[in-house]
Amino acid sequence: MIARCRRLFEPALREAVSVLHPWSARMAGFTLGWADADGRPYEGNAGKSVRPAIALLCAEAAGADPGSAVPAAVAVELVHAFSLVHDDIIDHDEQRRHRPALWKVYGTGPALLAGDALLALAVAQLARSGEAMTYLSSALVELVQGQTADMAFEGRPWRGPGAVTADEYTEMTLGKTGGLLGAAAATGVILGGRADLAARMWQMGRELGVAFQLADDILGIWGDPTVTGKPADSDLRRGKKTYPVLAALATDSVAARELATLLSTGATDDRSVRRAARLVEEAGGRAEAETLADRYLSSALDTMNACLPHATDLRTLCGSLIDRIH
Amino acid sequence: MIARCRRLFEPALREAVSVLHPWSARMAGFTLGWADADGRPYEGNAGKSVRPAIALLCAEAAGADPGSAVPAAVAVELVHAFSLVHDDIIDHDEQRRHRPALWKVYGTGPALLAGDALLALAVAQLARSGEAMTYLSSALVELVQGQTADMAFEGRPWRGPGAVTADEYTEMTLGKTGGLLGAAAATGVILGGRADLAARMWQMGRELGVAFQLADDILGIWGDPTVTGKPADSDLRRGKKTYPVLAALATDSVAARELATLLSTGATDDRSVRRAARLVEEAGGRAEAETLADRYLSSALDTMNACLPHATDLRTLCGSLIDRIH
Numbered sequence: 056m057i058a059r060c061r062r063l064f065e066p067a068l069r070e071a072v073s074v075l076h077p078w079s080a081r082m083a084g085f086t087l088g089w090a091d092a093d094g095r096p097y098e099g100n101a102g103k104s105v106r107p108a109i110a111l112l113c114a115e116a117a118g119a120d121p122g123s124a125v126p127a128a129v130a131v132e133l134v135h136a137f138s139l140v141h142d143d144i145i146d147h148d149e150q151r152r153h154r155p156a157l158w159k160v161y162g163t164g165p166a167l168l169a170g171d172a173l174l175a176l177a178v179a180q181l182a183r184s185g186e187a188m189t190y191l192s193s194a195l196v197e198l199v200q201g202q203t204a205d206m207a208f209e210g211r212p213w214r215g216p217g218a219v220t221a222d223e224y225t226e227m228t229l230g231k232t233g234g235l236l237g238a239a240a241a242t243g244v245i246l247g248g249r250a251d252l253a254a255r256m257w258q259m260g261r262e263l264g265v266a267f268q269l270a271d272d273i274l275g276i277w278g279d280p281t282v283t284g285k286p287a288d289s290d291l292r293r294g295k296k297t298y299p300v301l302a303a304l305a306t307d308s309v310a311a312r313e314l315a316t317l318l319s320t321g322a323t324d325d326r327s328v329r330r331a332a333r334l335v336e337e338a339g340g341r342a343e344a345e346t347l348a349d350r351y352l353s354s355a356l357d358t359m360n361a362c363l364p365h366a367t368d369l370r371t372l373c374g375s376l377i378d379r380i381h
Numbered sequence: 382m383i384a385r386c387r388r389l390f391e392p393a394l395r396e397a398v399s400v401l402h403p404w405s406a407r408m409a410g411f412t413l414g415w416a417d418a419d420g421r422p423y424e425g426n427a428g429k430s431v432r433p434a435i436a437l438l439c440a441e442a443a444g445a446d447p448g449s450a451v452p453a454a455v456a457v458e459l460v461h462a463f464s465l466v467h468d469d470i471i472d473h474d475e476q477r478r479h480r481p482a483l484w485k486v487y488g489t490g491p492a493l494l495a496g497d498a499l500l501a502l503a504v505a506q507l508a509r510s511g512e513a514m515t516y517l518s519s520a521l522v523e524l525v526q527g528q529t530a531d532m533a534f535e536g537r538p539w540r541g542p543g544a545v546t547a548d549e550y551t552e553m554t555l556g557k558t559g560g561l562l563g564a565a566a567a568t569g570v571i572l573g574g575r576a577d578l579a580a581r582m583w584q585m586g587r588e589l590g591v592a593f594q595l596a597d598d599i600l601g602i603w604g605d606p607t608v609t610g611k612p613a614d615s616d617l618r619r620g621k622k623t624y625p626v627l628a629a630l631a632t633d634s635v636a637a638r639e640l641a642t643l644l645s646t647g648a649t650d651d652r653s654v655r656r657a658a659r660l661v662e663e664a665g666g667r668a669e670a671e672t673l674a675d676r677y678l679s680s681a682l683d684t685m686n687a688c689l690p691h692a693t694d695l696r697t698l699c700g701s702l703i704d705r706i707h
Contacts, residue, residue: 076530079525141493164472165529172526174497175525182514185508188509195501203404206491
């Protein structure tokens with residue numbers, strides 16, 4: 056299904072990128088996964104293409120040719136790529152999808168500018184479609200707001216007064232991850248001729264985004280590095296505030312207190328990080344994240360069933376995003 | 382005139398920025414010039430507001446209330462602010478308008494993200510106006526392409542095979558500086574109800590942009606630091622390829638050869654930099670830049686006179702951009 060979607064939008068994605076300066080085009084090819092660092096063709100590192108697939112499958116489920124949503128698919132994939140490139144610079148993450156991050160290969164300045172180029176191209180895809188553009192632009196604002204909130208969480212304490220609450224975290228993910236999934240779904244139905252469904256599909260996508268982010272948080276602690284493409288326990292190691300940890304810390308348990316103490320030391324050795332992961336699980340943080348992910352997914356699927364009753368492929372895709380954690 | 386324009390668009394600009402996360406809003410206030418680093422109100426550092434003034438005066442010259450172009454004015458000012466924030470990160474420039482650059486005050490990651498936020502807000506201003514959005518989005522693509530070309534120039538030789546030609550440089554400035562001035566003029570007339578003039582005003586703005594950039598290049602070498610807000614001779618000191626230097630090097634003169642040798646040593650001491658500036662002038666680089674700036678300005682003014690014969694304020698504004706060098 057993803058492969059079918061990819062065949063539909065990838066030619067347009069490559070064409071969009073081809074207008075760039077050769078230097079940016081090479082960086083774009085590397086970050087979009089079809090070229091190595093020297094610009095030679097490269098297979099099998101294109102990411103999951105979740106966002107463009109949602110756009111195309113939404114158009115199809117709305118009764119249109121999925122090809123009608125190609126500009127939306129290309130736009131959301133470009134925004135996603137832009138956000139990963141800038142995120143890796145901001146977080147000093149050196150690896151992305153089993154390869155070095157873009158800034159590690161080409162330098163911070165060129166990578167920053169390549170990210171800007173991807174964003175500019177994304178906007179160009181939907182510039183003529185005012186209705187779709189309002190959703191894409193809302194997603195951009197929400198994405199950046201969510202990333203900023205996420206960054207601001209870093210400076211706050213793990214526990215006690217001023218600690219980040221689970222609700223604040225969920226709100227942040229509605230923007231950081233939900234906005235773009237919402238735009239994928241909304242622009243997909245708009246280009247598929249069902250603008251009347253856009254507002255509900257936006258909401259559906261945002262909820263899906265929360266479920267997706269929580270699944271990522273779980274994989275960021277307990278996922279297999281050979282699958283995730285990131286170093287093991289990387290979120291815990293760099294002290295990132297994620298839902299399972301915040302939910303664990305919010306409990307009044309012995310494990311939560313020990314976890315808070317351990318995290319406050321900032322220890323990043325393997326033993327401490329593994330201990331922290333066990334304490335998050337003992338305090339119920341993992342289970343709570345799973346439950347909440349399932350709840351957001353079901354709410355999204357309810358909306359999808361009501362709006363797009365024949366969306367079999369879309370439902371399968373959405374379910375698969377969360378299945379990874381079960 | 383600028384003050385009148387500023388009164389028109391600044392409330393909308395402040396309102397646009399007010400939706401941001403408090404952290405981004407503070408960074409935006411600093412970079413847009415109405416707050417100090419701690420978020421306290423601050424006067425007199427708002428930049429020249431050239432782009433928003435062009436949008437408003439174009440709408441007015443098209444026979445509309447200039448207020449009709451406020452969303453365009455806000456959008457182009459936000460894009461401009463975004464580009465300065467990212468440029469300073471890319472170029473490691475530590476000063477901007479007599480104050481530290483945003484990244485020096487808040488760190489690279491937060492500044493990068495604040496730049497992204499400004500761009501996202503810019504797009505949101507015009508999302509509903511498909512016609513205006515196509516010009517804004519073209520300007521974004523051109524801007525980033527121009528910045529990339531400019532960056533790629535850095536790795537090329539000063540003289541001989543592979544050297545950057547004056548034509549390549551002019552082409553780069555059409556994108557880097559021209560695109561956004563073109564968008565200001567085109568979106569101004571569109572929101573002012575004269576979409577039929579948009580394509581010609583886009584072209585007019587792009588030409589104006591080249592003239593403006595050449596004037597900036599001249600000031601970057603011979604300008605007074607107390608006026609430019611940048612360290613003296615900063616372009617020459619960091620070996621930036623600008624029009625006067627490239628034009629000087631392209632001549633077959635003794636001064637050009639000495640200049641090429643001097644630049645190749647990469648010497649950044651005051652004596653070498655002053656000597657380089659004198660050699661650029663001796664080889665005729667400054668005069669050629671002035672002549673070309675005047676030629677682009679006149680072509681822009683011709684288009685303006687043909688399209689908007691009553692644009693007195695707009696003509697005065699455009700002239701003043703170049704007068705700085707005479």
